[in-house]
Amino acid sequence: MSRESLQWLNQNTLIGFTDQRGHAWHYRAGEQGGEPNHYPGPIPVRDVIRRLFGWQPVEGTVESAFITEDGVTRVTDTARKAIIRPDTGAILGVFKQGYQIHDYAQWLVDNVATLLDDDLAIGSAGLLRGGAVAWVQVEVPETCTTDEGVAFRPFLLAASSLDGSLKTTYRRGATVVVCDNTLSAALNESGAWQIKIKHSSNSLGRITRAREALGIVHRVADDFAAQVRALCRVEVTDRQWDRFLTELVPVPPEQGRSRTLAERRREALTALWRHDPRVSPWRGTAYGVVAAVNTYTHHEQSVRGAHRAERNMLRAVTGEFDQLDRETLSVLDRVLDGAFTR
Structure with missing residues (x-):
């Protein structure tokens, strides 16, 4: 687990719809890096790409060196590869050769566009663990309120990793505005609330079935309101x-x-x-x-x-x-x- 500083969080997370939900609790005006990370409305897609996903992970070799009586010996593991963030030089993970990179811009932005209705927009996005984990969350523009007075925002969250900690995941949920909490929108559902895709050679084909498996985000509002x-x-x-x-x-x-x-x-x-x-x-x-x-x-x-x-x-x-x-x-x-x- 990384120890992200508050400055990192404020420069590597983007928070939208603050007119609806207010600022995130970790917001610090002086730690925005010269460009605010809070948006009164939806976060523009171009800002997500430019500010968070403007780099592409690359594959590298896995090598090591050790000392013997004859000197330094170097070995290369041809069965494995390293995933590297090129702009920082950080090694994010080491995997077998069959591992497929899920580039954040493609899997969390482009692919999500195929799951969305026209009136949905990005409500939050960010990087964690130095870029080893990322997410994009899309929401309806207006906050919903139940008859019991619970104000909430339905969402579809897309997340992935480059360190092996997380399959690429698309899941539904709801954020309760008064406390900025994530609550389940489907306590009685066994698995229809999410789909997970492995980083394998046939992973791309599964995205075409994600929308049907998850249902549209608008349904979350009805499900969550009924649950409350x-x-x-x-x-x-x-x-x-x-x-x-x-x-x-x-x-x-x-x-x-x-x-x-x-x-x-x-x-x-x-x-x-x-x-x-x-x-x-x-x-x-x-x-x-x-x-x-x-x-x-x-x-x-x-x-x-x-x-x-x-x-x-x-x-x-x-x-x-x-x-x-x-x-x-x-x-x-x-x-x-x-x-x-x-």
Whole structure:
């Protein structure tokens, strides 16, 4: 995991539709590198290409040297190749010869254009790990609001890597505006919310099936609104909330660091549940429970080895937040005696 500086994040991430969502929490006006990275409307495609993807990864040989009694010996591994970022000289990954580069401009911009409706536009884009990971997120221009007062922005996210950490992935989701959180738009779907494509010789052909597999982004609005409505109809009393915490964050009986950490986590979650405007308006419902755990993970949980913005984006790209929401509801389901599975 890289340790991207806030300056890096502000110069290598682009945030659109700030008139709708506000600035990203990691925004620093003095660290924009002379050119703002926040846009009041959609991010122009040309800016994504110019500012982020204006370089093309290249393949290089894998060589090594070692010292013997006869001197320095050099060897080349002809079965493997290195993927290099030429403008920085960074080696992003080493792979077998069958690995195919998915150039970001092609796979995250050009290919995404074949998945989009005409009124969708880029809402965010960026590089992580020195360019080893990248994403482009497209959104509808206007923020949607459910009858329960949850403002959100449906998206289609395209992401890929050059270090082997991520297959090229196209997935749907929703960003909740009040807390800038990524929530699952398909808690009850097994896999229709995303498609992953390996970096292999036949990978290009799969893009033609991605749109049909994912469905249009506009459908996310209906799916997410229905999900919020269903969760808001499930009552969760304060006593059930306490039982939920006991299941989610058990407190060890013995004194020590583990007990302290568990107690702090429970206190932070309860503060969100009772008082925080990102969660408390939906206190007393299953949606409030999901919002509390999701918001805690986005904004309160300790982060090691990376800045929070980087960790949150990686979790969104890999689908970890979707899994988090599912696990939250699984625990709550046990507390409510099968409210979601009956």
